[in-house]
Amino acid sequence: MIELGPQSVAFLFFSVFALGGALGVVTSRNLMHGALYLILSLFGVAGFFVLLSAPFLAAVQVLVYIGAIAILFIFAVMLTRGMTRLTETLNRQWWLSAVVSLMLLAVLLVGVILPVWGEGGTNPNMPSTDLVATTVDLGVALVDGDQYVLPFLVSSLLLTAAMIGAIVVARDDTE
Amino acid sequence: MNLINEWAFIGVFLAVAWVLPVLPLVVSWVFRPRKPNALKLATYESGVETVGDTWVQFKVQYYIYGLVFLIFDVELIFLFPWALAYNQLDFFAFGAGLLFIFLLADALIYAWRKNALEWT
Amino acid sequence: MEQCINVIETLAPCLVASGTDPGLAQFISILLGVLLVTIFPLGGVIIFIWIERKIAARVQDRVGPNRVGPYGLFQNVADALKLITKEDITPAAADRLIYNFAPIVATLSVIMIWAVIPFSPVHIGVDLSIGVLYFVAIGSIGTLAFMMAGWASNNKYALLGAFRVVAQLVSYEIPMVLALLVPVLIAGTLSMQEMVQAQLGMWFVVMMPLSALIFYISNLAETGRAPFDLLEAESELVAGYNIEYSGMKFGLFMASEFIHAFTANALFVVIFMGGWAGPGVEQFPALGFVYFLGKTMLIYIPSLILRATVPRVRIDQMMNFNWKFLVPLSIINVLVMAFLFKVAQVLSLTPPPGLETDFIANLPLTAVLLAGNIVMIIGVLTVLRNTGRRERLEAEARRADDVRAPAPTMGR
Incomplete structure (x- = not known):
């Protein structure tokens, strides 16, 4: 059964952050508060990465999600007129998002949890140290011709495309 | 010291570091005078009464800088593992890194040419 | 009990040997380490502010604080006491929770950096395997504090100041991280302690002066000091993001700024100037403190003189300098x-x-590497000179046109 070591306590602590923050995002009527709750939630996820012995991903989580995406959200909130004064938490499309969320939950349950804990899945009692790769391993894998060099370069192309798209959408072309 | 222990230090640090800024605030809360009035609590802007709403629509330029920053940030994150393993890599890896950085520079040139980096 | 020679380094085995529960012993030793590390920036801030005021005063041909205590050393203690006993005003229109939270987050984000700064070969809060990324990530949380403060104040100037400072901080993060990439490349590590060890033979500032310079400039911008002090442009924005703050909350913002200025220089020393490295440090690890603090002072004091001397840049100049000069150069x-x-x-x-x-x-x-750097620096200087000349000629041509055809309002 679950023993209550420091790791379990930390896991509970981060879970409270991640879930509580997420709950705050969907229930707060002020978009700015929503963005700050989102940061709490993302912080909790960064904690999970640390517990999973992936400190690099934890740093990425803080750096990219909290340091960049959350800031971008706040800029976006300030771009919209009067969005800090929402009076309703639900709009007419609430059932649509509920369906999408349920489908996502189903995908996660079937696609992620079953292969690990289901019938004939990976042994959950396998020592986790066998799976841990260092950041250096990640770097070698990223540029190894037999491994991930193509995804690595395609991701760069994707980001360039994202930049072009962002500029085209955000710029005022009337000048 | 194993990995979890390292981060236990950060966790304890976070817990202790909380107290340090809160402590002077608490001490101040005990000692400071409290005599609020409507004028004192008014927003301090130009000496005249505040006009209009603060939380209004802002320049789109901030958002564009934010977007450009986000994309660069993500690319830099990809470059860190590459730089970390660079000692053990061959010229092929240098080529892959070169191409990656070249595409990064490409995005910058595009933003520049489209005047997305102008502060207008 | 032979493990109990040095209490600080081997506290946990000592306690276990004297019959304490191992988990508790570990926790106590971690807690003690944390306290030792956090005391440094907090105790130091009194000294940092004093040094800063004295130097600014010298530059401006004044004496600076000299009444409270010897050489005015206790002036800041007096100031802190004053701030604590001041009435604390929360504007009626403010978002109370975020407003009160912001100064705490600002201070926290600066103190947390000290967890990974190595003071000597054996004295470091914790030598994280991703130390370099850790301090960049923590720094980005500081950005958030400015945003929270500016937004929650519900004051137009505060919000404008916050937007400017956030745009500045995120922009200068790019060249800073790109400049950091080069030491990581050469040293092949992200751990702060190994970064210092990689420089035992040669400081990185000699190997890569250009990266060091880019890092220094963007670090200066990250701390929001002159010439990049747009976040507190008194003449345009009243005070910037912290207009509405008073009492100790304002004091926390100030303290975190002063600590950040010192921390930025300490990081520069660790990454480019060999941190604690110096003669005799292998035999006497405590010497590392002296070298580390000495080197930090060596670049901290010029940065203060710089702050007291140079004028503030405009926001468009600041953005152009970053995106059209520093970022391409660092790539x-x-x-x-x-x-x-x-x-x-x-x-x-x-x-x-x-x-x-x-x-x-x-x-x-x-x-x-140095030869490559020198070639790059010469190239950059040439480009800068040509651009500067072209812009000067253009400006002079415009001026000449204006003189020939005076504006309608003139001559009346």
């Missing part, structure tokens, strides 16, 4: 350094295994 810098390092590796100019800390063995690699 070129990373490419050139990566190429030269690989070439040096293939020609086996890098120090042979076992001699990494030897000064002579590091010379060939240093020569190659």
Whole structure:
């Protein structure tokens, strides 16, 4: 059964952050508060990465999600007129998002949890140290011709495309 | 010291570091005078009464800088593992890194040419 | 009980030996380490502010604080007491929770950096395997504090100041991280302690002066000091993001700014100037403190003189300088350094295994990298000179046109 070591306590602590923050995002009527709750939630996820012995991903989580995406959200909130004064938490499309969320939950349950804990899945009692790769391993894998060099370069192309798209959408072309 | 222990230090640090800024605030809360009035609590802007709403629509330029920053940030994150393993890599890896950085520079040139980096 | 010689380093085994529960012993030793590390920036801030005021005063031909205590050393203690006893005003229109939270987050984000700064070969809060990324990530949380403060104040100037400072901080993060990439490339590590060890033979500031310069400039911008102090442009924005703050909350913002200025210089010393490295430090680790603080002072004081001397840049100039000069330059810098390092590796100019800390063995690699840096610096200076000349000529031409055809309002 679950023993209550420091790791379990930390896991509970981060879970409270991640879930509580997420709950705050969907229930707060002020978009700015929503963005700050989102940061709490993302912080909790960064904690999970640390517990999973992936400190690099934890740093990425803080750096990219909290340091960049959350800031971008706040800029976006300030771009919209009067969005800090929402009076309703639900709009007419609430059932649509509920369906999408349920489908996502189903995908996660079937696609992620079953292969690990289901019938004939990976042994959950396998020592986790066998799976841990260092950041250096990640770097070698990223540029190894037999491994991930193509995804690595395609991701760069994707980001360039994202930049072009962002500029085209955000710029005022009337000048 | 194993990995979890390292981060236990950060966790304890976070817990202790909380107290340090809160402590002077608490001490101040005990000692400071409290005599609020409507004028004192008014927003301090130009000496005249505040006009209009603060939380209004802002320049789109901030958002564009934010977007450009986000994309660069993500690319830099990809470059860190590459730089970390660079000692053990061959010229092929240098080529892959070169191409990656070249595409990064490409995005910058595009933003520049489209005047997305102008502060207008 | 032979483990109990040095209490600080072997506290946990000591306690276990004297019959304490192992988990508790570990926790106590961690807690003690945390307290020791956090005391440094907090105790130091009194001194930092005093140094800063004294130097600013000297630059401006004043004496500076000289009444409270010897040489005015206790002036800041008096100021802190004053701030604590001041009435604290929360504007009626403010978002109370976020407003009160912001100064705490600001202070926290600066203190947390000290967890990974190595003071000596054995004295470091914790040597994280991703130390370099850790401090960049923590720094980005500081950005959030400014945003929270500016937004929650519900004041137009505060919000404008916050937007400016956030745009500035995120922009200058790009060249800073790109400049950091080069030391990571050469040292092959993200841990702060190993970063210092990689410089035992040769400081990185000699190997890569251009990266060091880019890092120094963007670090200056990250701390929001002159010439990049747009976040508190008194003449335009009243005070910037912290207009509405008073009492100790304002004091926390001030304190975190002063600590951040020192921390930024300490990081520069760790990454580019060899941190605690110095003669005799292997035998007496405590000497590391002296070297580390000495080197930090060596660049901290010039940064204060810089702050007291230079004027503030405009926001468009600041953005252009970053995106059209520093970012392209640091991208070129990373490419050139990566190429030269690989070439040096293939020609086996890098120090042979076992001699990494030897000064002579590091010379060939240093020569190659330094030569590349000098070529880049000459190229940059040439480009800058030509651009400057062209802009000057354009400005003069415009001026000449204005004189020939006076504006309608003139001559009346």
